[in-house]
Amino acid sequence: MIDFEGWTCPAPLRDTPHVVAGHGGGGAMSADLVRHLIVPGYGDAGGTAERDCAVVEAGGARLAFTTDAYVVQPMFFPGGSIGDLAVNGTVNDLAMAGATPLFLSAAFILEEGTPLADLGRITAAMGAAATAAGVRLVTGDTKVVGHGSGDGVYLTTSGVGVVADGVEIEPRRAAAGDAVLISGDLGRHGVAVLSRREGLEFATTVASDTAPLHGLVAAMLATGADLHVLRDPTRGGLAAALNEIAATARVGVELTERDLPVPDGVADACHLLGLDPLQVANEGRLVAFVRPDQADDVLAAMRAHPYGTGARRIGTCVAGHPGMVVARTALGGTRVISMPIGEQLPRIC
Amino acid sequence: MIDFEGWTCPAPLRDTPHVVAGHGGGGAMSADLVRHLIVPGYGDAGGTAERDCAVVEAGGARLAFTTDAYVVQPMFFPGGSIGDLAVNGTVNDLAMAGATPLFLSAAFILEEGTPLADLGRITAAMGAAATAAGVRLVTGDTKVVGHGSGDGVYLTTSGVGVVADGVEIEPRRAAAGDAVLISGDLGRHGVAVLSRREGLEFATTVASDTAPLHGLVAAMLATGADLHVLRDPTRGGLAAALNEIAATARVGVELTERDLPVPDGVADACHLLGLDPLQVANEGRLVAFVRPDQADDVLAAMRAHPYGTGARRIGTCVAGHPGMVVARTALGGTRVISMPIGEQLPRIC
Amino acid sequence: MCLAVPGRVVRVTVVDGTPMAEVDFGGVRKDVCLHYVPDAAPGEYLIVHVGFAIQRLDEESARRTLDEFTRLGLLEEEFGEVP
Amino acid sequence: MCLAVPGRVVRVTVVDGTPMAEVDFGGVRKDVCLHYVPDAAPGEYLIVHVGFAIQRLDEESARRTLDEFTRLGLLEEEFGEVP
Amino acid sequence: MKYLDEFSDPDLARSLLRQIHAATTRPWALMEVCGGQTHSIIRHGIDQLLPDGVEMIHGPGCPVCVTPLSVIDKALAIAARPGVIFCSFGDMLRVPGSGRDLFEVRSAGADVRVVYSPLDALGIARDNPDRQVVFFGIGFETTAPANALTVHQARRLGIRNFSLLVSHVLVPPAISAIMESPRCRVQGFLAAGHVCSVMGTSEYPSLSEKYGVPIVVTGFEPLDVLEGIRQAITQLEQGRHETRNAYPRAVPETGNPVARQMLADVFEVTDRAWRGIGTIPGSGWRLTDRYREFDAEHRFDVSGVRAAESALCRSGEVLQGLIKPHECAAFGRVCTPRQPLGATMVSSEGACAAYYAYRRVAG
Amino acid sequence: MKYLDEFSDPDLARSLLRQIHAATTRPWALMEVCGGQTHSIIRHGIDQLLPDGVEMIHGPGCPVCVTPLSVIDKALAIAARPGVIFCSFGDMLRVPGSGRDLFEVRSAGADVRVVYSPLDALGIARDNPDRQVVFFGIGFETTAPANALTVHQARRLGIRNFSLLVSHVLVPPAISAIMESPRCRVQGFLAAGHVCSVMGTSEYPSLSEKYGVPIVVTGFEPLDVLEGIRQAITQLEQGRHETRNAYPRAVPETGNPVARQMLADVFEVTDRAWRGIGTIPGSGWRLTDRYREFDAEHRFDVSGVRAAESALCRSGEVLQGLIKPHECAAFGRVCTPRQPLGATMVSSEGACAAYYAYRRVAG
Numbered sequence A, B: 001m002i003d004f005e006g007w008t009c010p011a012p013l014r015d016t017p018h019v020v021a022g023h024g025g026g027g028a029m030s031a032d033l034v035r036h037l038i039v040p041g042y043g044d045a046g047g048t049a050e051r052d053c054a055v056v057e058a059g060g061a062r063l064a065f066t067t068d069a070y071v072v073q074p075m076f077f078p079g080g081s082i083g084d085l086a087v088n089g090t091v092n093d094l095a096m097a098g099a100t101p102l103f104l105s106a107a108f109i110l111e112e113g114t115p116l117a118d119l120g121r122i123t124a125a126m127g128a129a130a131t132a133a134g135v136r137l138v139t140g141d142t143k144v145v146g147h148g149s150g151d152g153v154y155l156t157t158s159g160v161g162v163v164a165d166g167v168e169i170e171p172r173r174a175a176a177g178d179a180v181l182i183s184g185d186l187g188r189h190g191v192a193v194l195s196r197r198e199g200l201e202f203a204t205t206v207a208s209d210t211a212p213l214h215g216l217v218a219a220m221l222a223t224g225a226d227l228h229v230l231r232d233p234t235r236g237g238l239a240a241a242l243n244e245i246a247a248t249a250r251v252g253v254e255l256t257e258r259d260l261p262v263p264d265g266v267a268d269a270c271h272l273l274g275l276d277p278l279q280v281a282n283e284g285r286l287v288a289f290v291r292p293d294q295a296d297d298v299l300a301a302m303r304a305h306p307y308g309t310g311a312r313r314i315g316t317c318v319a320g321h322p323g324m325v326v327a328r329t330a331l332g333g334t335r336v337i338s339m340p341i342g343e344q345l346p347r348i349c
Numbered sequence C, D: 001m002c003l004a005v006p007g008r009v010v011r012v013t014v015v016d017g018t019p020m021a022e023v024d025f026g027g028v029r030k031d032v033c034l035h036y037v038p039d040a041a042p043g044e045y046l047i048v049h050v051g052f053a054i055q056r057l058d059e060e061s062a063r064r065t066l067d068e069f070t071r072l073g074l075l076e077e078e079f080g081e082v083p
Numbered sequence E, F: 001m002k003y004l005d006e007f008s009d010p011d012l013a014r015s016l017l018r019q020i021h022a023a024t025t026r027p028w029a030l031m032e033v034c035g036g037q038t039h040s041i042i043r044h045g046i047d048q049l050l051p052d053g054v055e056m057i058h059g060p061g062c063p064v065c066v067t068p069l070s071v072i073d074k075a076l077a078i079a080a081r082p083g084v085i086f087c088s089f090g091d092m093l094r095v096p097g098s099g100r101d102l103f104e105v106r107s108a109g110a111d112v113r114v115v116y117s118p119l120d121a122l123g124i125a126r127d128n129p130d131r132q133v134v135f136f137g138i139g140f141e142t143t144a145p146a147n148a149l150t151v152h153q154a155r156r157l158g159i160r161n162f163s164l165l166v167s168h169v170l171v172p173p174a175i176s177a178i179m180e181s182p183r184c185r186v187q188g189f190l191a192a193g194h195v196c197s198v199m200g201t202s203e204y205p206s207l208s209e210k211y212g213v214p215i216v217v218t219g220f221e222p223l224d225v226l227e228g229i230r231q232a233i234t235q236l237e238q239g240r241h242e243t244r245n246a247y248p249r250a251v252p253e254t255g256n257p258v259a260r261q262m263l264a265d266v267f268e269v270t271d272r273a274w275r276g277i278g279t280i281p282g283s284g285w286r287l288t289d290r291y292r293e294f295d296a297e298h299r300f301d302v303s304g305v306r307a308a309e310s311a312l313c314r315s316g317e318v319l320q321g322l323i324k325p326h327e328c329a330a331f332g333r334v335c336t337p338r339q340p341l342g343a344t345m346v347s348s349e350g351a352c353a354a355y356y357a358y359r360r361v362a363g
């Protein structure tokens, strides 16, 4: 369409000498920070540190290992809290590698002045979520920072799970022809949190979709299908998840916009604030890349699982335009679903 | 000495409805918070969550799993930085379970405005420390919080290691008669950090002792000795470490004050600020409880290792006064080494 | 320019001497300033921009526009499809 | 009361019209206000409390006190040990 | 949402498209003035579905993009002052000034807050009487009533720690300036519906007349945009040049008289620089003398702030459809959405940003 | 550290202990007035090595412990004000007022900072001209010169956003009050060496005389404390009651004349409440009129602050050696080091805290 000879990749991190909010948005700035600053710093000790979840071998076992820091504000929101989010999020990162999650750790960074009652509600939510997910919280740590050096409770969970032999679920396995599946509707978590965000408060019935997805993954694996990629579209939403997969596997993705399940409450909130629902975070959804001949079986298995009742096919992995995600619009045009840059901002225009 | 009939344990957390600094001091308030609020919140999913490092079984392997959050200020101090601290600290928590550390995760919570150059120095320190320790940084996460909701870089590392069969190193195994050994002199890390703490700055040649200790532990295990307890006396210092062990195993500990290795620079700084060197943090030391007949072999092995050259016996585990640590003073009296309450404060009196 | 969306008035009140309304946008509700459409009544649709009603939505006109589009489409069918 | 420690003057200066000294406490160094011991010279020992020299340490007197303790100890040995 | 979904109906959209194809016999260059319509066109892929030769030129109607560099620099200077709470619509935070953007100022410790409405900023002022609260009052005629009422309320309620950094711009003078440009290629306009919801349509017939261009007032949903294009092309094919209202459900001919009266009280016309374009005479509003004490430029002396626009950036030519973004030497090299040099790379609907997103699409 | 290590020599200490044993023929009750000496006694286990019947009663000489509840409550009230930076020595942060402590006030958002020296607080005031910086000026005669010079400097340098919350206490009136107590058991005193480094020894002979008690000025290292005890017991055994200086290396008879002159300029004698004991006439210092504007109580109106001391706490009796801590019904139950009710449970060298630590030692 456009001649782009002479195109050069912009120098990463150029002209941004300090951390800004966008580095935490889960989009291009986050990815650049990891790729061009953190991982190079690790040198030989890193290498695979870009991964959301590592699959490693230890003591003869095939383990999945992951970590995530949770700094969500507010800490309590419709449908959940930072506590169940931190448990489910780490369970899901393990599940996206096809692992059976077993053990979690939890490290708290508490701001002076945080009500202990809030901390109690959070640990109770963690316990309930862990029990529901069948994992155990086996180790932890607690630090306190001064008032104005934190914000209530920050919570980092890490998780260990076991990956069965033969299971190889990785972004780089996305292949042209794969069916792209989603396990349910989009944007509930992000809208629920935004609705309680200071300065933006609005009334909505949308609640977070936070849920543990390893049971759903087990059901998908039980079909015998060769799952190529699984991904939980959290920060940066479906847009970030698909762009990352496309970039990693050097494939294109074509979505059919009409098939993208955006619930009314999410669409309405996004309209009001000028947000793109595809960039809004989910905490109980997964996107799967599956061989086309196995897609129907996998979809059927997903729909039979409580956390996959809304599963559907949303697109196809293609060889064309590698690294790029494109949606066919309802009118029959196409638009590029680009990688979010920093974090989402309400728009007036 | 004193009649204490009718003694009752004070209600935990009473009259402290909010998080205060002391909850992060590694002393009695920290322990109470974990024991009486966090772990009860977990319910059935917790149980062993009090542990600094859990030993679990996964996929047929015997794994050690731990996490620690690092919020040290300043982030750079004589002898190290938050980066090597976070790697060594987690390596050490694994080592204290007798594990061979293998894989680490790192979750960053970055404050807006933090110089990326600082982050680069930290990740480079992490890489160098991981390489030195022979572990790999395999997965991670990055979040950004607003200016005034953080303080530079907070870093949570988690670690996974493998524990050989037959190795059972746990606080509850401390037994009357055990020799109590220390791997080197005390208080260097805490004094190095304090010397750069805003408002307290002083000139000193004392540098942090931060170091990975799993090699030292391997050398100790290689003697064939049945190590009962290992512990890195970090936050709360030797006082907290020994009190915790004494309380867990329901044993007493008797130290000989003359044998406690406090280097001059640490003693001087503690004199100046009115601190107790036994409550000052170490990041490259371990305390070991060993069968008395094996103590000499273990000590010899320690002294032959680069991180154990200053190893010595400092006391004995006794059946009397369970839960209590007592030191025989140079004059021949005794004093109680009590559990620190919150964090250390410089005194004028 | 100017992301503005239609919403239905649920309830009207006065705050600090200014008429305000709770407006429903398909389930999402926000408080909206009615200073510029002071006689808006519950059930009516408003065009809302950055927390202000800037205009009433003329439902009758909307219906007529849509009817017109439909009519044009039917006409066109009579004359056959274009490439 | 009143944690005060002996330190040796390394260097004296004047800051904002106030005499100050860098004082060495066995390796640890802090800046100390000399307003109350204004004629302290490098090499001398001072008693320092909360950043202020409150008194000069009389080294000669210290030596004499220690000598006295030693002498008493020797005397006592002559007279035999107490329980 | 009711009245959004109906006007996005794909079947009716395809029907309108077919009618556009049927009506078009030769190439036409239309400009949608409004960034919201640009967004809609790209979002729904409308430009790709138009007849070959019908070109949509994206106009300067994104208030975020056209806010002049000098005002952004003043915003950064004010936001950086101790004691100031600087409030803004979200999409202004990433717009770069000469050096940095509001995100970076915030990362250095400034208290910069995203609000949904200027009234939220006034509430913050009331809740923080010991702080100076400044609202970044940008926007076209649509947003001006909100800012006007807010400053009016501040005066009425005696909230003296509130002020407005004003950079309002006006559509009709921009249309004139575009048409006056010697190399202008625009043959017809879609006028911005929500601007007309406030201002009415009376300013446009004289422009249609003077420049001989059809102007169709329309909305933002696919059917609205398509109907606007259909009416404009129909006029062009028939040799007409009239102002027509294709958005009657939201645009009465007189606009909103209550709002216009408030605007006349609070604001007065001034010359205004448009980022990447230059100064357009009489194209902006500033606070009247009655409200001078609520003017942040007045309250905080920022007269020393000098802006240096990038010498490389050709966004003015892009905005007027004179060059394509990739003809700018900076495009995709030193200028990217993450490191934008010009207005048109800042916002996701800016022409340069849109081209950037599409750069890799197999043509 | 030189002059600390030498005066801790275990061999010489054992020699002094043997002499004390040799000299003692009957029970004696001595009070070390100073908390620093209490700390040394407990730290080195000296009390356990004394002859049976020689009892060390821990005196009220910890400035942290005796700061009255009402002053702590004022500190909490001032620290909680917006715009205040409240600076304190570290060990004051955990001392409870009627409700909470400075840690809790800080946890609720107050800017409470630990400093090593009052001069550090003055530096903070200079660096933060838009904030009110308050230093918690507690202490005995040892600390008073530091606080005096700091406020003197503030005046000289015109640092007007600095003030001092003063609660200075004096040793000689406390000795009188203890001796005047009807149930007083104290037969001899160790006087606080560092207080005398400033004030000299001239105030004590009249007290020795009046109350018939030996007073031995001594230091803080084991040999100093033991020598003080040795001299006191020797006097008692010989029926003498004199003031003697066992700490000549740090205590000239005249103290520090420069400091005393500054103290006379900055402070004047006032009645002062001692926590757990009550008001002792003429036992404190407050700022003179010349420095009134630097008085935090004056600058921040805290006259409405009313303190309610725990009705359970018997620390006054403990401090005077009239009861043992475990005879207090609250001890170890509602009163613990973590939740102290009284002064003597607050500081690690307080008598109640010391008993608490030892409670589990097999006797």
Ligand code: SF4
Binding pocket: E312, E313, E314, E315, E316, E318, E325, E328, E329, E330, E331, E332, E335, E336, E340, E341, E342, E343, E344, E345, E346, E352
């Ligand atoms: S690519 Fe960038 S520099 Fe070039 S015209 Fe567009 S905005 Fe300006």
Ligand code: SF4
Binding pocket: F312, F313, F314, F315, F316, F318, F325, F328, F329, F330, F331, F332, F335, F336, F340, F341, F342, F343, F344, F345, F346, F352
């Ligand atoms: S135990 Fe507590 S309440 Fe009792 S006297 Fe001691 S400090 Fe007061």
Ligand SMILES: [Mg+2]
Binding pocket: A052, A053, A066, A067, A068, A093, B140, B141
């Ligand atoms: Mg992860």
Ligand SMILES: [Mg+2]
Binding pocket: A052, A092, A093, A096, A231, A232, A234
């Ligand atoms: Mg993930």
Ligand SMILES: [Mg+2]
Binding pocket: A052, A068, A089, A090, A093, A234
């Ligand atoms: Mg995750």
Ligand SMILES: [Mg+2]
Binding pocket: A140, A141, A142, B052, B067, B068, B069
């Ligand atoms: Mg820990």
Ligand SMILES: [Mg+2]
Binding pocket: A148, A150, A151, A152, B148, B149
């Ligand atoms: Mg906060």
Ligand SMILES: [Mg+2]
Binding pocket: A140, A141, B052, B053, B066, B067, B068, B093
């Ligand atoms: Mg740990």
Ligand SMILES: [Mg+2]
Binding pocket: B052, B092, B093, B096, B231, B232, B234
């Ligand atoms: Mg440990």
Ligand SMILES: [Mg+2]
Binding pocket: B052, B068, B089, B090, B093, B234
């Ligand atoms: Mg640890």
Ligand SMILES: [Mg+2]
Binding pocket: A052, A067, A068, A069, B140, B141, B142
């Ligand atoms: Mg992550």
Ligand SMILES: [Mg+2]
Binding pocket: A148, A149, B148, B150, B151, B152
């Ligand atoms: Mg900070």
